[in-house]
Amino acid sequence: MNSRIWHIATNTFREAVRDRVLYNLIAFALLMSGAAVLVGQISIGIERLVVINLGLTAVSLFGIVIAIFIGIGLVSKEIEKRTLYTVLSRPVRRWEFVAGKFFGLSGTLIVNTFFMAIGVFVALLYVSHSFKHADTGILIALYFIVLQFLIITALALLFSSFSSPLLSAVFAFALFVIGTFAEDLRGFASLTHGVTRWLATGAAYLVPNFSALNVISQVAHESSVSRQLIAYNTAYALVYTIAVLSATALVFERRNLK
Amino acid sequence: MHAIEILGLEKTYSIGFWRKRPKRALHPLHLAIEDGEIFGFLGPNGAGKTTTLKMLMGLVFPSGGSARILGMELDDPRMKAQIGFLPEQPYFYDYLTARELLRYYGQLSGVDSRQLSSSVNAVLEKVGLRDAMNVQLRKFSKGMLQRAGIAQAILHDPKVVFLDEPMSGLDPMGRREVRSLIEELKEEGKTVFFSTHILSDAEALCDRVAVINLGQLRGVGAVADLTSGVKGKVEIVWQGSAVPAAIKSSGGETHVAGETTRAVISEQDQDAAIDALRRDRLRLISVTPVRASLEDYFMAQLRLGAEEAVTR
Known part of the structure; x- marks a missing residue:
């Protein structure tokens, strides 16, 4: 990473910390401790399943909300407040700015996920008193959640580079919801014929496949996640993220900052 | 070599939603600013001053023409390392302290990390913000923000400094301090290009001025030369x-x-x-x-521009 991207990324991280984004961890901690105590009392034999399901879903939702609501302002807020003028009048290329913003928010989300993951494991330990070998699957699920964050951050950044924050939020959230049902969309596309099939298949493959990145239920039921899926999801998330970031850079390179 | 050379730079925007129509913000502009000169770019609000500065800074892309700063193209990072820019009514990352802000900008400008702290302290001293260096910018007054803006523009010891309305929002004391700061920059051999609509500042400071109105250059030259042609x-x-x-x-x-x-x-x-x-x-x-004052010349040019616009 070149030094300018690094400095923009660290400044973005600092902004998130000072804007008290990490305060969501308090809400998460309260949720997990409440859930652990409650689950211990009302569910017999399935405490682990409930805590893992609830914990990982919360990690995912908290992160997605942060990725969308901070991501949509990463570029548009800088244009609106004109803070961008004093950055781009320096030897900083526009694509470097985009990359720095992406890494900064991704770093914030990874740190956030790290602390939330500790919360999940502590709650799990509270309800089951020990860890099992199958619990390593939770780490894989968390890794996939982080991959989802990378994709949604890149998408929020793309929308932020040409649209208003409100529209960007709508677009990013809609894509997240559609992406969650990407496998169903692909199945639907395979049932159609002719031009419709081409169009439906194209659309199904264009939206991010978040369903392949969701193994929460599988992990909660102690099923193993194949190495092949880990490799596939890693490659998919990286290629998708790089493609979206490249599109963002292309759009932003041509934009007049009026 | 000129410090700044503008060759027919122009800008036309498309306005309207369904039926787009062109709106010319800047007619082809030709200007050459000498090395070490204080150059005033004068015009009323909406004349095209900020559009010109934004094009020079690479924030807005010209519709035609070209420009070179220190002999280099506008998108050349080597050139950008040697210029400083203060935007109009600057707004900075308000969660940072003045010191953190300047360190960040210094890092982006490629200031040597060993010299960064001393450069930041020196420039804070120069603009009178030494005592407020650890205060977050969200607690700064408008005048203090303007000073922070000037500090970030000169922090990396640029050869050419662009200031967009540097006196706006300042009280008379603040304006006087900025004036002497600009004079100091000239003494250090830097080229200063500043836009303003406060004519007394331009008259007191500038070696040469250009007057722009409705996106068209109305005149350029030394203040004395321009005012000599005005009927007294x-x-x-x-x-x-x-x-x-x-x-x-x-x-x-x-x-x-x-x-x-x-x-x-x-x-x-x-x-x-x-x-x-x-x-x-x-x-x-x-x-x-x-x-005849610069104001008389300025007003005469505005009247002329308005008359021409009516006859067109």
């Missing part, structure tokens, strides 16, 4: 409080003070006014030419 005014003082009709109708300003009356009228009405005083048997005390 004369001040006539006479005894008594009566004002002859010929002076009243000339449209000049008249003030009665005790036993004397003073009128400032245009040079061309001078003879008619003196004849009128004689006819009314009023004793003439003095006739003094009033030197």
Whole structure:
């Protein structure tokens, strides 16, 4: 990473910390401790399943909300407040700015996920008193959640580079919801014929496949996640993220900052 | 080599939602600014000053023409490392302290990390923010933000400094400090290009000025050269409080003070006014030419521009 991207990324991280984004961890901690105590009392034999399901879903939702609501302002807020003028009048290329913003928010989300993951494991330990070998699957699920964050951050950044924050939020959230049902969309596309099939298949493959990145239920039921899926999801998330970031850079390179 | 060379730079925006129509923000602009010069870019609000500066900074892309700064293209990072820019009404990352902000900008400008702390401290001292260096910018007044803006523009010791309305929002003390800061920059051999609509500042500071209105360059040159072509005014003082009709109708300003009356009228009405005083048997005390100011030149150019726009 070149030094300018690094400095923009660290400044973005600092902004998130000072804007008290990490305060969501308090809400998460309260949720997990409440859930652990409650689950211990009302569910017999399935405490682990409930805590893992609830914990990982919360990690995912908290992160997605942060990725969308901070991501949509990463570029548009800088244009609106004109803070961008004093950055781009320096030897900083526009694509470097985009990359720095992406890494900064991704770093914030990874740190956030790290602390939330500790919360999940502590709650799990509270309800089951020990860890099992199958619990390593939770780490894989968390890794996939982080991959989802990378994709949604890149998408929020793309929308932020040409649209208003409100529209960007709508677009990013809609894509997240559609992406969650990407496998169903692909199945639907395979049932159609002719031009419709081409169009439906194209659309199904264009939206991010978040369903392949969701193994929460599988992990909660102690099923193993194949190495092949880990490799596939890693490659998919990286290629998708790089493609979206490249599109963002292309759009932003041509934009007049009026 | 010129410090700044603008060759026919122009900008046309498309406005409207369904039926787009062109709106020219800047007609082809030709300017050459010498090394070490303080150059004032004058014009009323909406004249095209900020659009020109944004194009030079690579924030807005020109529709035509080109420009070079220090002999380099506008997108050359080597050139950008040697320029400083203060935008109009600057707004900075308000969660940072002044010191953190300047460190960040210094890092982006490629200031050596070993020199960064001393450069930041020196520039904070220079703009009078040393005592507020650890205060978050969200607690800064408008004047303090302007100073922070100037600090970030000169932090990395640039060769050319662009200032967009550097005096706006400052009290008279602040304006005087910024003026002396700009003079210091000139003494250090830097080229300063600043836009303003405060003509007294430009008159006091600039080696040369350019006047722009409705996106068109109306004139460029040294203040004395530009104002010499403006038809001057004369001040006539006479005894008594009566004002002859010929002076009243000339449209000049008249003030009665005790036993004397003073009128400032245009040079061309001078003879008619003196004849009128004689006819009314009023004793003439003095006739003094009033030197044309940059404001007179500026106003004359704006009037000319408006007349041309009407005839078009």
